[in-house]
Amino acid sequence: MAKSKDYQERFYRKWVNSNGLITREVIVGETDLFVSAEKDVCKAAEALAKEYRSQIEAHIKKHPGFKTSLEPMKLNMDAPDIVKDMTFASKLAGVGPMASVAGAISEFIGKRLLQYTGQVIIENGGDIFIKSAIERTVAVFAGDSPLSNRLFIKVKPGQTPLGICASSGSTGHSLSFGKADACVIISKSTSLADAVATAACNRVKKSEDIKAVLDFALSVKGVQGALIILGKDFGVSGDVTLA
Numbered sequence: 001m002a003k004s005k006d007y008q009e010r011f012y013r014k015w016v017n018s019n020g021l022i023t024r025e026v027i028v029g030e031t032d033l034f035v036s037a038e039k040d041v042c043k044a045a046e047a048l049a050k051e052y053r054s055q056i057e058a059h060i061k062k063h064p065g066f067k068t069s070l071e072p073m074k075l076n077m078d079a080p081d082i083v084k085d086m087t088f089a090s091k092l093a094g095v096g097p098m099a100s101v102a103g104a105i106s107e108f109i110g111k112r113l114l115q116y117t118g119q120v121i122i123e124n125g126g127d128i129f130i131k132s133a134i135e136r137t138v139a140v141f142a143g144d145s146p147l148s149n150r151l152f153i154k155v156k157p158g159q160t161p162l163g164i165c166a167s168s169g170s171t172g173h174s175l176s177f178g179k180a181d182a183c184v185i186i187s188k189s190t191s192l193a194d195a196v197a198t199a200a201c202n203r204v205k206k207s208e209d210i211k212a213v214l215d216f217a218l219s220v221k222g223v224q225g226a227l228i229i230l231g232k233d234f235g236v237s238g239d240v241t242l243a
Contacts, residue, residue, distance in 0.1 A: 021037055021038060026042055031053060033109070033123065035121075041116050056082065059083045066097055069096040073090070073091075082108050086100045093199040102124045103190040104191040104194070106122040107189070110129035114131060118131075118133060126165070126166045127197075129163055130162050130164065132157055132160050135155065140153065140166070142182035143168060145182070145231055147181075152243040153227070163193040165185050165187075165194040165197045166185075178204040179204060179206070180228055182229040183197050183201040184227040185223055186223070186238070186240060187224055204230055210234070210235040224239045225238035225240035
């Protein structure tokens with residue numbers, strides 16, 4: 001989910017349980033990260049953000065459609081790994097490749113940071129990569145829904161590394177064709193979770209759509225769980241433990 005840096009004050013960041021970790025904000029262009037780790041990895045995270053943004057931007061210069069397409073694109077075998085990952089994830093979800101950019105950046109930076117720290121949580125516009133040694137909880141922000149910040153996803157250490165990504169049709173500046181207050185997808189691939197969250201959110205127009213869209217999300221290979229909120233209604237499917 002490509003989100004603008006001026007999306008909102010990122011007050012929802014206090015809803016991620018990062019107890020015992022050092023947290024820092026890292027901003028590079030439109031990439032606005034909240035990094036939690038066992039030590040201050042701010043400089044390393046910033047360097048990695050610049051590296052991956054540069055790779056994506058260079059690919060866009062050669063293939064402008066990569067940035068604007070709302071449909072999956074053909075895999076370019078000469079592309080950087082992060083671009084290949086975005087292309088593959090978006091193909092599975094049936095959306096354009098930039099629908100997975102925030103999740104991809106979170107995951108690629110997070111995995112590289114594991115050489116410096118045993119635990120890391122990277123949040124990028126509501127899209128999270130997490131590797132933890134203890135149980136964590138992640139609150140679900142759902143805009144003006146009465147369920148916003150009242151549902152919590154429990155993440156056990158053995159589930160990580162894990163991606164938890166959200167898309168909204170009612171909050172934020174990212175493009176969505178749906179009306180869900182939150183579509184949350186859980187997957188080992190943060191890129192895939194991001195892409196499927198966008199695809200799922202696009203499909204939710206009314207509360208009656210929730211079950212069918214949950215079925216769609218779980219039908220995508222690699223998706224472990226899904227949670228959808230629309231107003232006062234919500235649905236959960238797959239491997240999701242609410243705290």
